[in-house]
Amino acid sequence: MNAPGIQDVPHPILFIPGPVEVDAELRAILATPAIGHRQREAKDAFILACGGLRELYRTEQHAFFENAPATALMEAGIRNLVHKRSLHMTCGAFSERWAKIATACGREPVVVARAWGEAILPEHVAEALEAADEPYEAICLTHSETSTGVLNPIGEIAATVREHSPDTLILVDAVTSVAGAELAFDEWGLDLAFAGTQKCLALPPGLVTYALSERAVQRSHEVPGRGFLLDFAATPARFATGESPATPCVPLVFALNRQLERIRTEGLEARWSRHTAMRDLTLRFGAENGFPPFVEHEHRSPTVTALRAADSSAVDGVIERARAAGFSLGRGYGKLKQDTFRIGHMGDHPIERVEALLDAIRPA
Numbered sequence: 294m295n296a297p298g299i300q301d302v303p304h305p306i307l308f309i310p311g312p313v314e315v316d317a318e319l320r321a322i323l324a325t326p327a328i329g330h331r332q333r334e335a336k337d338a339f340i341l342a343c344g345g346l347r348e349l350y351r352t353e354q355h356a357f358f359e360n361a362p363a364t365a366l367m368e369a370g371i372r373n374l375v376h377k378r379s380l381h382m383t384c385g386a387f388s389e390r391w392a393k394i395a396t397a398c399g400r401e402p403v404v405v406a407r408a409w410g411e412a413i414l415p416e417h418v419a420e421a422l423e424a425a426d427e428p429y430e431a432i433c434l435t436h437s438e439t440s441t442g443v444l445n446p447i448g449e450i451a452a453t454v455r456e457h458s459p460d461t462l463i464l465v466d467a468v469t470s471v472a473g474a475e476l477a478f479d480e481w482g483l484d485l486a487f488a489g490t491q492k493c494l495a496l497p498p499g500l501v502t503y504a505l506s507e508r509a510v511q512r513s514h515e516v517p518g519r520g521f522l523l524d525f526a527a528t529p530a531r532f533a534t535g536e537s538p539a540t541p542c543v544p545l546v547f548a549l550n551r552q553l554e555r556i557r558t559e560g561l562e563a564r565w566s567r568h569t570a571m572r573d574l575t576l577r578f579g580a581e582n583g584f585p586p587f588v589e590h591e592h593r594s595p596t597v598t599a600l601r602a603a604d605s606s607a608v609d610g611v612i613e614r615a616r617a618a619g620f621s622l623g624r625g626y627g628k629l630k631q632d633t634f635r636i637g638h639m640g641d642h643p644i645e646r647v648e649a650l651l652d653a654i655r656p657a
């Protein structure tokens with residue numbers, strides 16, 4: 294399993310909802326000697342990565358990456374595509390963060406909030422769009438709400454947006470869905486979707502990958518003050534020749550290219566199915582052991598599950614049993630910390646490793 298020259302050091306296996314476990318082969322690539330980012334080999338790697346990302350996002354339009362956390366693309370989406378008013382459908386911490394970012398960028402976001410653990414459904418979106426006196430420039434949605442474990446039905450929601458407000462751009466935080474849950478950028482008619490490398494792509498943090506529609510590129514030309522690094526109007530021409538505006542983390546791009554090749558070998562559909570199987574095992578474990586799911590309806594993410602425990606000390610017990618068996622698990626997010634824990638069943642984990650984790654945390 295270990296790549297030549299890399300001894301796999303003993304370490305806790307990550308089952309937190311990001312960053313995730315990175316295997317030895319990918320870690321070995323990160324240790325390759327540095328090269329200049331204007332060298333042919335680096336530029337070829339950047340162009341190859343964009344092609345692989347188009348395949349991953351299922352788009353024939355644009356896909357790029359930048360050195361940044363995924364949050365940078367929430368901000369870039371607003372700065373490039375919204376003059377004033379975006380609609381934010383929130384149901385957890387990450388969708389709420391996006392609305393805060395719009396305010397921080399001097400915009401006037403309109404928030405339609407659902408309770409944590411609820412899903413955003415097409416009828417909620419239709420209602421919000423119809424209540425508006427003029428069309429929103431963009432709607433901001435979170436696909437897999439990592440704070441609660443909800444998977445919002447983005448394909449159906451996007452169809453509703455197209456029907457009720459065809460000029461509204463559809464921006465999607467797909468951070469814990471890309472490479473773990475079905476996402477079809479072109480077929481669904483999305484305008485922006487993004488994900489960091491440290492979630493279902495099973496790489497270290499450092500790059501954000503994103504897909505962009507041609508319609509969004511055109512729209513960005515009309516918005517002043519887009520910034521320099523993540524300027525959607527300038528990006529397609531830069532990447533066409535592999536010319537990055539700043540210095541990318543070249544070894545991480547090499548590792549991304551290797552991972553995209555491995556995903557092609559596994560098969561994207563097979564990878565989605567493996568994630569669904571990991572979720573279903575986790576839910577069954579919860580049902581059999583007194584840990585009901587925090588999400589009480591069918592819109593459950595295949596990549597992260599929040600389970601309820603009786604109280605805080607029951608959560609402590611789970612995390613401690615995981616730790617003793619060599620696994621790292623996280624408590625619930627923010628206000629859910631006291632009586633839930635989350636399992637990030639995402640990335641490259643084989644099913645057997647999830648079974649081993651669940652066996653280890655089963656109450657005596």
Ligand SMILES: *Cc1c(COP(=O)(O)O)cnc(C)c1O
Pocket residue numbers: 311361362363364365387435437438439466467468469489498
């Ligand atoms: C992890 C996560 C983010 C933030 O990613 P960063 O790379 O830390 O900026 C945003 N949205 C969702 C849904 C996430 O799970």
